[in-house]
Amino acid sequence: MQSNHFRHIVHSLFLLPMLMLPSFVSAQNVEDKVDTNYYMTIDAANYDSLLNNFYMQQFRRSASRHQSRRATMMYADFDNIPDSVFVNRLQSLHTVVPLTYNSEVRAYIKVYVRIMSHRLDAMLSLSEYYFPMFEEMLDRHKVPEELKYLTIVESALNPQATSRAGAAGLWQFMYGTGKHYDLEISSLVDERRDPFKSTAAAARYLRTLYDMYGDWQMAMAAYNCGPGNVNKAIARSGGKHTFWEVYPYLPRETRGYVPKYIAATYIMNYYHEHGLVAGHYDIPVRTDTIHLHRDVHLGVVEKFTAIPSEQLRQLNPQFRTDVIPASSRMYALSLPTGKTSLFLQYEDTICKESKDTISKKAVVALSTNTPVYHKVRKGETFSSIAKKYGVSVSSLRRWNGKGRKSTLKVGTRLKIYLPATEDNSESASAERTDTFQKNDSVATDSVAVSAPAEKPAKKPQSAVYHTVKKGDNLSTIAKRYGTTPQKLRQQNNLKNDVIRIGQKLRVK
Numbered sequence: 001m002q003s004n005h006f007r008h009i010v011h012s013l014f015l016l017p018m019l020m021l022p023s024f025v026s027a028q029n030v031e032d033k034v035d036t037n038y039y040m041t042i043d044a045a046n047y048d049s050l051l052n053n054f055y056m057q058q059f060r061r062s063a064s065r066h067q068s069r070r071a072t073m074m075y076a077d078f079d080n081i082p083d084s085v086f087v088n089r090l091q092s093l094h095t096v097v098p099l100t101y102n103s104e105v106r107a108y109i110k111v112y113v114r115i116m117s118h119r120l121d122a123m124l125s126l127s128e129y130y131f132p133m134f135e136e137m138l139d140r141h142k143v144p145e146e147l148k149y150l151t152i153v154e155s156a157l158n159p160q161a162t163s164r165a166g167a168a169g170l171w172q173f174m175y176g177t178g179k180h181y182d183l184e185i186s187s188l189v190d191e192r193r194d195p196f197k198s199t200a201a202a203a204r205y206l207r208t209l210y211d212m213y214g215d216w217q218m219a220m221a222a223y224n225c226g227p228g229n230v231n232k233a234i235a236r237s238g239g240k241h242t243f244w245e246v247y248p249y250l251p252r253e254t255r256g257y258v259p260k261y262i263a264a265t266y267i268m269n270y271y272h273e274h275g276l277v278a279g280h281y282d283i284p285v286r287t288d289t290i291h292l293h294r295d296v297h298l299g300v301v302e303k304f305t306a307i308p309s310e311q312l313r314q315l316n317p318q319f320r321t322d323v324i325p326a327s328s329r330m331y332a333l334s335l336p337t338g339k340t341s342l343f344l345q346y347e348d349t350i351c352k353e354s355k356d357t358i359s360k361k362a363v364v365a366l367s368t369n370t371p372v373y374h375k376v377r378k379g380e381t382f383s384s385i386a387k388k389y390g391v392s393v394s395s396l397r398r399w400n401g402k403g404r405k406s407t408l409k410v411g412t413r414l415k416i417y418l419p420a421t422e423d424n425s426e427s428a429s430a431e432r433t434d435t436f437q438k439n440d441s442v443a444t445d446s447v448a449v450s451a452p453a454e455k456p457a458k459k460p461q462s463a464v465y466h467t468v469k470k471g472d473n474l475s476t477i478a479k480r481y482g483t484t485p486q487k488l489r490q491q492n493n494l495k496n497d498v499i500r501i502g503q504k505l506r507v508k
Contacts, residue, residue: 095146096216099265133195143203150261155171159195160401221233294355296326376413391418483508
């Protein structure tokens with residue numbers, strides 16, 4: 001057992017709707033060569049989901065409300081603050097990474113001042129939880145500790161954050177980059193979401209990028225858009241090698257990346273100068289780590305330790321299902337301090353019952369194929385949609401980054417991974433098959449089927465077989481061949497009514 005403070009989750013924090021930036025005025029003499037009259041597109045849904053997080057709901061009662069009249073007044077008076085004030089404050093931080101000040105940085109600082117007037121207590125509490133681990137890991141790889149603020153820009157300190165491009169975790173690793181830095185990504189485990197391992201990988205990657213460019217701002221730009229795009233910007237600039245010199249030639253998102261980082265660094269150090277007073281969320285930050293060598297099911301852990309399964313998932317965000325496949329290799333399970341003794345007391349029983357649970361239930365693992373998508377219709381809920389596809393509500397929420405209190409809007413497209421193995425749940429039986437009949441907003445060409453349709457093999461005259469087609473279910477097949485669903489189940493050793501496209505059934 002090894003102590004570890006860093007296995008905790010929070011849903012997305014900061015971000016606002018679109019805000020028009022003023023024209024760029026650089027402290028580095030970039031002047032009119034650049035075009036920064038563009039919109040900062042920000043995900044308001046993720047921002048507002050913070051207080052719907054399990055921990056935030058659980059411990060919100062202990063937090064003092066800090067949105068004050070003074071903070072509101074200071075935000076209204078923000079435009080009256082001279083540039084020299086921001087310049088002096090940034091220079092006083094004495095960081096290795098240059099904290100350039102210009103009109104774009106100022107615009108982002110204003111955004112953060114407004115955000116923090118609503119979310120400062122949560123942000124600071126979460127930074128107390130994560131930043132010590134970030135600092136230790138960054139220092140180990142000779143990366144400036146102030147780059148910990150990149151996680152605010154990247155993921156709002158949410159290990160479950162997933163971008164539209166597929167980047168995941170606190171440090172938003174893409175699949176290929178994560179694999180390159182030895183992060184396991186499979187149907188059951190995604191170590192891009194592991195706070196400790198992803199931070200180690202990010203530190204290694206940032207150090208590699210710095211060694212390439214010799215400049216931390218350029219390393220950050222390459223972290224955001226990739227070294228290829230940065231190299232193109234350098235070539236188009238005529239061989240320039242600083243961020244502000246190649247700024248006009250970088251992708252639009254990357255042009256705002258370093259200014260957002262500087263603004264985040266500023267606000268985390270000078271929030272009090274803008275009338276913001278932090279309360280405190282009583283988040284349990286102490287956890288212990290158990291090293292497992294046998295498979296464990298989180299539902300069984302909940303049964304013997306009384307730790308809610310939702311809390312277990314949030315302490316261990318790298319496990320994509322409730323199964324920890326530790327029989328194949330060692331994995332670490334994080335538990336709240338004080339609960340580890342209960343786990344150790346019942347460890348043998350937990351592992352034995354987990355093995356039985358896993359063998360009896362089909363593991364709802366993510367399919368390796370492209371997911372299907374469902375367009376929300378009027379009257380539909382998470383529960384009704386999950387039932388229709390034979391998946392759990394918690395998995396449906398997790399795949400789409402939705403918190404427990406999130407609501408559905410008509411027209412929203414939900415990503416759904418169909419079970420890779422046949423689900424033995426009775427609740428998934430008829431509804432699962434009916435989805436292929438109705439063809440309601442499902443990309444059926446991307447649905448993974450376990451067996452391709454094929455021509456019936458030659459059989460003795462006494463046996464008749466039917467190949468399941470789109471729209472078939474046991475009732476329609478039984479009616480067609482003059483038999484009953486019960487007989488079909490018996491003849492084909494079916495545990496329930498779930499059948500798959502391409503499956504061959506004996507009907508006589």
